[in-house]
Amino acid sequence: xxxxxxxxxxxxxxxxxxxxxxxxxxxxxxxxxxxxxxxxxxxxxxxxxxxxxxxxxxxxxxxxxxxxxxxxxxxxxxxxxxxxxxxxxxxxxxxxxxxxxxxxxxxxxxxxxxxxxxxxxxxxxxxxxxxxxxxxxxxxxxxxxxxxx
Amino acid sequence: xxxxxxxxxxxxxxxxxxxxxxxxxxxxxxxxxxxxxxxxxxxxxxxxxxxxxxxxxxxxxxxxxxxxxxxxxxxxxxxxxxxxxxxxxxxxxxxxxxxxxxxxxxxxxxxxxxxxxxxxxxxxxxxxxxxxxxxxxxxxxxxxxxxxx
DNA sequence: TTTCATGTAACAAAAATAGTTACAAAATAG
DNA sequence: CTATTTTGTAACTATTTTTGTTACATGAAA
Numbered sequence: 001x002x003x004x005x006x007x008x009x010x011x012x013x014x015x016x017x018x019x020x021x022x023x024x025x026x027x028x029x030x031x032x033x034x035x036x037x038x039x040x041x042x043x044x045x046x047x048x049x050x051x052x053x054x055x056x057x058x059x060x061x062x063x064x065x066x067x068x069x070x071x072x073x074x075x076x077x078x079x080x081x082x083x084x085x086x087x088x089x090x091x092x093x094x095x096x097x098x099x100x101x102x103x104x105x106x107x108x109x110x111x112x113x114x115x116x117x118x119x120x121x122x123x124x125x126x127x128x129x130x131x132x133x134x135x136x137x138x139x140x141x142x143x144x145x146x147x148x149x
Numbered sequence: 150x151x152x153x154x155x156x157x158x159x160x161x162x163x164x165x166x167x168x169x170x171x172x173x174x175x176x177x178x179x180x181x182x183x184x185x186x187x188x189x190x191x192x193x194x195x196x197x198x199x200x201x202x203x204x205x206x207x208x209x210x211x212x213x214x215x216x217x218x219x220x221x222x223x224x225x226x227x228x229x230x231x232x233x234x235x236x237x238x239x240x241x242x243x244x245x246x247x248x249x250x251x252x253x254x255x256x257x258x259x260x261x262x263x264x265x266x267x268x269x270x271x272x273x274x275x276x277x278x279x280x281x282x283x284x285x286x287x288x289x290x291x292x293x294x295x296x297x298x
Numbered sequence: 299t300t301t302c303a304t305g306t307a308a309c310a311a312a313a314a315t316a317g318t319t320a321c322a323a324a325a326t327a328g
Numbered sequence: 329c330t331a332t333t334t335t336g337t338a339a340c341t342a343t344t345t346t347t348g349t350t351a352c353a354t355g356a357a358a
């Protein structure tokens with residue numbers, strides 16, 4: 001699983017969880033399904049646990065479940081929890097003291113902050129419940145068939 | 150020079166060029182100044198040349214100059230030329246055929262495109278000339294003093 | 299008490315990035 | 329015309345980041 005498809009990959013898993021809130025999903029299930037390793041999953045998912053999005057239970061029948069209702073979890077929450085960098089600009093000073101650099105970076109930071117804010121706002125307007133709803137009727141049947149729940 | 154400060158670093162150089170359109174700037178000058186290597190600079194700057202933002206001349210007194218007026222070069226042009234990824238999301242299918250995944254990715258792509266468009270629009274509204282102007286009066290003096298032109 | 303699951307640390311492998319060396323090509327100075 | 333300067337690139341090395349693996353402790357349920 002590549003880093004920049006992490007959001008999409010885990011969203012996928014989360015939506016499945018939203019469809020079956022009762023049924024804990026193991027790291028191994030998620031992993032095999034994202035073509036990766038259980039430990040990698042646990043590592044990544046730790047962010048979602050710390051953010052109060054997922055909760056885990058151990059032992060028999062354990063695994064991951066949503067920690068709160070799907071309509072209170074937004075894309076903004078998730079991206080933040082996954083530490084996905086939203087805007088890949090940074091403005092570290094290469095020639096400290098250069099007036100030109102300072103002016104450039106100031107403007108750049110301004111634009112960055114402005115857009116970042118907008119982006120977050122937009123991401124905050126979509127909830128997991130929205131996504132789950134959008135999947136339509138065929139999904140439960142699909143789940144039975146392909147993921148063997 | 151780290152990848153995510155590339156934009157800021159080269160913008161810095163470009164603004165200097167905008168201030169002295171007559172004076173070609175060598176890869177070596179740019180490099181020493183960004184704490185990196187002339188070859189790395191040339192490699193990166195190749196994108197700016199291909200995009201018609203910079204032009205190069207070889208031999209004695211050669212180097213890099215703006216290929217067109219500073220007020221026709223926008224931040225959008227520059228970020229694109231530097232192949233800076235604007236939105237670090239990707240939605241590659243991990244489980245092809247999964248309806249949930251398809252729905253999730255579709256929504257995600259939608260949000261991504263929407264924001265990307267907005268971001269580009271915003272970046273396109275700032276020109277190199279704007280940045281250069283913003284640096285104020287002290288700059289020419291500063292150039293003489295620190296960069297020895 | 300055995301089995302199954304998470305939680306982490308430590309290590310290994312792979313991939314992406316950055317930096318270096320070497321040399322050809324073009325342009326100018328003398 | 330020759331020496332010097334500077335870009336243009338390829339090939340290689342080094343570094344950093346990311347991903348994957350192994351190993352083992354902890355907790356919960358059968």
